[in-house]
Amino acid sequence: MKTGILGIHGFTGGPYEIQPFVDYLKVHTNWEIVVPTLPGHGETLELKNLTAESWMMTAEQSLRQLQKEVDRVIIVGFSMGGIIAMYLANRYPIYKLVLLSAAAKYIYPAQLLQDIKDIAKEAVVGRLEENSLYKQYSYKVKGTPIPATLEFMRLVRIVQPYYGQITVPVYIVQGKKDGIVPYATAQFIYDEIGSLKKEIVYSESGKHHICYSEDCEDWYNSALKFLKEEEEEETTSN
Structure with a gap:
């Protein structure tokens, strides 16, 4: 059985958002891996006039x-790619799902405020331009038209009624310090999704870009084990 991975990045992002996990999978499997860049996304944002x-x-x-x-x-x-992943799982025969910081709910004000406070501290000591978080927010705010943001929110609303119809095994990863998606979202998805085989893993230190969390190797390992379970059983039975 030949296995393929389709990776889907988030809103205003690009394949780089999941690249560390993709690299891990390339080292530990022989799976075919494809990560398309969604229209208007990537290194340069061109989101005007694009739709969900x-x-x-x-x-x-x-x-x-x-x-x-x-x-x-x-x-x-x-993130948004997690919502698109659920949309596809409801329409096509998918083997398994991995949902990373899936944006079923979004903007967690408390953590976002803390992130902005951290930026402010950097500004006081004159290191604002060096702050990666500042660069991330600054560029995305400048490069994201309001209509595009509304399309992202509409996409979330389109897919949400169908969570209960999704039955494939699902592995959910969520950072507790996510400044975009409140960490309780993972439990919301777990409760709503129709899958019988499902797991949640929380990263204590993880922010939104969960593939770059300090403890990512831990969930990389358990995610791969989850994905390979039946594959190993098939090998054993043969």
Whole structure:
């Protein structure tokens, strides 16, 4: 059985958001891995006049192409990509899902405020431009038209009624210090999704970009074990 991974990045992001996990999978498996860049995303943001459907369609086209090349597909979705992953799992025969900081709910004011306070401290000592968090927020705020943000929110609303129809095994990872998605979102997805086989892993130190968390190696290992369980059983039975 040939396994493929479809990775889907987040809103205003790019494949780099899940690259560390992709690199880990490349080292530890021989799976085919595809991570498309959604329209308007990547290193340069060009989000004007794009819709939720354009992002969903690109991911869907990548999935259909991958399905022609492998026997089964695992989808790894980060943030908005997690919502698109659930949309696809409801429409296509998917083997398993990995949802990373999935944006079923978004903007956690308390942590966002703390992040901004950290930026302010850097500004006082003259290191503001060096602060990666500042650069991240500053660029995304400047490069994100309001209509695009509304399309992201609309996408979340489109998919939410169908969580209960998703039955594939799902592995959920959420950082407790996420400044974009409140960490309680993971439990919300766990409760709503129809899958019988499902796990949640919390990163105590993890922020939104969970693939860059200090403890990411821990959940990388357990995620891979979750994804390979049946594969190992098949090898043993043969």
